[in-house]
Amino acid sequence: MSNKTILQVENLKVWFPIKRLFKTPLYAKAVDGVSFNLLKGESLALVGESGCGKTTLGKTCLRLIEPTFGRLIYDGRDITHLSGKDLKWYRREAQMIYQDPFSSFNPFFPVRRILEEPLIVNGVKSKEERINRIQEALQEVKLLPIEDFINKFPHMLSGGQRQRLAIARALILRPKFIVADEPVSMLDASVRVEILYLLKELQISQGISFLYITHDIATVKYFSDRMAVMYSGKIVELGEIRKVITSHLHPYTEALIEAIPDPDPNNRNVERKVIPGEPQNPVAWPPGCRFHPRCPYAMDICRVEEPPMNEVESGHQVACWLRIKK
Amino acid sequence: MSITGGSKDIFDAIFRSKPGLTGVLILTIIIGLSIIALVYVPFDISSKWNDITFWQFNPRLAPPSWINFFLSKKLPETIIIGEKDFAKYDYYVETAGLKHIVLEAKLDYLYEYYPSEVNAILYVNNSNGMLVTLKWIQPNGVEIYLSRLVVNDGINPIYFCTRKDVKEGLLNTMAKLGTVPPDTIKPEVLLFSDLNPSGGFNILRGTYRFKIEAETTSRNATIDSKLIVYGRVYGLAGTDSKRRDLFVGIVWGAPVALAFGLIAAILTSFIQTLLGTLSAWYGGLVDEIIQRVTDIYMIIPFLPILITISVIYKINIWTLLAIVVALSIFGGATKTARSMALQVMNEQYIEAAVSYGASRKRIMLLHILPRLLPYTVANIVLSVPSYVFLEAALSLLGLGDPAMPTWGKIISDAFEGGAVVHGLWWWVLIPSTLIIMTAIAFAFIGLALDKVVNPRLRER
Numbered sequence: 001m002s003n004k005t006i007l008q009v010e011n012l013k014v015w016f017p018i019k020r021l022f023k024t025p026l027y028a029k030a031v032d033g034v035s036f037n038l039l040k041g042e043s044l045a046l047v048g049e050s051g052c053g054k055t056t057l058g059k060t061c062l063r064l065i066e067p068t069f070g071r072l073i074y075d076g077r078d079i080t081h082l083s084g085k086d087l088k089w090y091r092r093e094a095q096m097i098y099q100d101p102f103s104s105f106n107p108f109f110p111v112r113r114i115l116e117e118p119l120i121v122n123g124v125k126s127k128e129e130r131i132n133r134i135q136e137a138l139q140e141v142k143l144l145p146i147e148d149f150i151n152k153f154p155h156m157l158s159g160g161q162r163q164r165l166a167i168a169r170a171l172i173l174r175p176k177f178i179v180a181d182e183p184v185s186m187l188d189a190s191v192r193v194e195i196l197y198l199l200k201e202l203q204i205s206q207g208i209s210f211l212y213i214t215h216d217i218a219t220v221k222y223f224s225d226r227m228a229v230m231y232s233g234k235i236v237e238l239g240e241i242r243k244v245i246t247s248h249l250h251p252y253t254e255a256l257i258e259a260i261p262d263p264d265p266n267n268r269n270v271e272r273k274v275i276p277g278e279p280q281n282p283v284a285w286p287p288g289c290r291f292h293p294r295c296p297y298a299m300d301i302c303r304v305e306e307p308p309m310n311e312v313e314s315g316h317q318v319a320c321w322l323r324i325k326k
Numbered sequence: 327m328s329i330t331g332g333s334k335d336i337f338d339a340i341f342r343s344k345p346g347l348t349g350v351l352i353l354t355i356i357i358g359l360s361i362i363a364l365v366y367v368p369f370d371i372s373s374k375w376n377d378i379t380f381w382q383f384n385p386r387l388a389p390p391s392w393i394n395f396f397l398s399k400k401l402p403e404t405i406i407i408g409e410k411d412f413a414k415y416d417y418y419v420e421t422a423g424l425k426h427i428v429l430e431a432k433l434d435y436l437y438e439y440y441p442s443e444v445n446a447i448l449y450v451n452n453s454n455g456m457l458v459t460l461k462w463i464q465p466n467g468v469e470i471y472l473s474r475l476v477v478n479d480g481i482n483p484i485y486f487c488t489r490k491d492v493k494e495g496l497l498n499t500m501a502k503l504g505t506v507p508p509d510t511i512k513p514e515v516l517l518f519s520d521l522n523p524s525g526g527f528n529i530l531r532g533t534y535r536f537k538i539e540a541e542t543t544s545r546n547a548t549i550d551s552k553l554i555v556y557g558r559v560y561g562l563a564g565t566d567s568k569r570r571d572l573f574v575g576i577v578w579g580a581p582v583a584l585a586f587g588l589i590a591a592i593l594t595s596f597i598q599t600l601l602g603t604l605s606a607w608y609g610g611l612v613d614e615i616i617q618r619v620t621d622i623y624m625i626i627p628f629l630p631i632l633i634t635i636s637v638i639y640k641i642n643i644w645t646l647l648a649i650v651v652a653l654s655i656f657g658g659a660t661k662t663a664r665s666m667a668l669q670v671m672n673e674q675y676i677e678a679a680v681s682y683g684a685s686r687k688r689i690m691l692l693h694i695l696p697r698l699l700p701y702t703v704a705n706i707v708l709s710v711p712s713y714v715f716l717e718a719a720l721s722l723l724g725l726g727d728p729a730m731p732t733w734g735k736i737i738s739d740a741f742e743g744g745a746v747v748h749g750l751w752w753w754v755l756i757p758s759t760l761i762i763m764t765a766i767a768f769a770f771i772g773l774a775l776d777k778v779v780n781p782r783l784r785e786r
Binding site for chain 2: 064088091092096098100103104106107108117
């Protein structure tokens, strides 16, 4: 493991038990064997359709969910099964930005209090210092002038302003690792890029590592360095963003990129390749490659054996039988 | 459905809506009554309420005096002639060794209706026995020889209505005048009637005189007297069979009812909400235990337990309150609060709080419980009347506080005193009206608050 890695995820599995009366429980295998390294100061995009387990993976990386198998190593320390007080230092290091800017604040708290809470909880005793850090954070996310915002309640803010506030809350503890769970998916298109640029700026200026979870490949290029494509609880392709988008290797990645809406009206009659079928059932993944029921290139081996992760070229991995030379 | 709303919404809902304002208005009146209680009833009510001598100058079972407003023939008020209103002179006859004391009082009786009772009280001091002659002189000059009796030192009440010699005195007077006496001799009526043969026992209006002639051997002896002509109406709320001023009881019942209802409602609502939230937030075994205990509590029969406790222990209103609260620690609100807390728990800001390291306790107290506050407030308001009713119902069953006058206790007394059968409406209607008013006030405020708690009912 290199010094440049901040978070190492090894064969991570998150299974949720489904209790059944008088029967052995079934498991919803939301995340089922994921491995990747997040580098310091890097932004890794995690792309996938709804229900593929990307949010679960993000929350597990923050230890909001207890992993079932596998290991999580943050900055050389094993955090897989820490709990309670032992985890407190990690709570300062790692933060989350949520998808829904409307439910991510306590409606009874004004902006000042929302930002003050993490500081109080993490033992910043001096009131002056707290106020200074709140002002700093508001400045960083450009909620200016500060006096206009500091006493407002969340419901008085617009969607974009709220998301800036959410970012400010994530930043106020000066974390080294932030999971951004679809931070722009509920915002107006006009505000999206603005927020993404803000995140990019913060990532560069403060050297924060980001795990950027999204289903929208179109926003990835603004913000991320590398990209992991997730399907049915597994990472199917991982690589440098330009490579994944331009020379994608997995049929699912291809389908995702194909599905990006094109604003050019000249192309409105162009037939698009849409992958058939539905996402798989997490309780019983299909045998073999999980994408094979929907894959146009499915071969016999795909139905029987799961493809291993294979480094096709330096830093570009894919899990597909098509790319494995026999 | 979202559960939003803060203290401002609650304030708006109450003061900007008609039902809310009506409720507040009625409540203000009841709170006003409570304040009157402190001013109007300066004595310790629980020791005085059952003290018969304290109420002895009030008429028995008198309706409130404001009914005169609606009557063409006005009912009399109580007239008390005190010690100082008696003209007094005394002399000592050395040769006989006798002291003579004469007391005389004038009474202007101008009502068109007979009084309900007439009593005199003689306060005698420093004598070894005193011979007293009582005389009653009507406005037309007819003198009735009431009684001749020996009284000792101390307080000697003389009840004209039940004394045999008073009746005899009246019969003698009528015999002297040649009047045929009526079938029943009612002193309180005949003392104020025209006893002449031509009078027809009509009421005589004018100045009566009450004369006491006392003789004693001791030189230092004194005698004072008080004459009480009991009316037929009393006060603002009438009196009961023990001559107690019901207004005092009702006015005292207001703070008691409000305190009982509010304390019970606040305690049970808060405890139930807290337990429901604990149940949802900590989950697992805690959840299971709280929910199962709630199930058991909800089927525990309330009344038999209370009856059992009241058989074993002497209950006063505050122990009753404690028992009621203890029996309602778990209840419907525990279940509702749990489901609401589960909903709030799913909001992202809770997880955000976890992710920045807030403790479970802090999240529950700071982020979840405040969200249940509007519901709790509405729950308190809506359950106040049920606890006021409960107290009244328990009093009616004889499980209430025997010393403290509460609205329920007054109704219970009225019931035992046969108020319904004898048409003593004020005894029943006034306290029950107040109970209903209280219930309506809280129901109105609750209706207004419902719009905060349940956004689907919002008008805008």
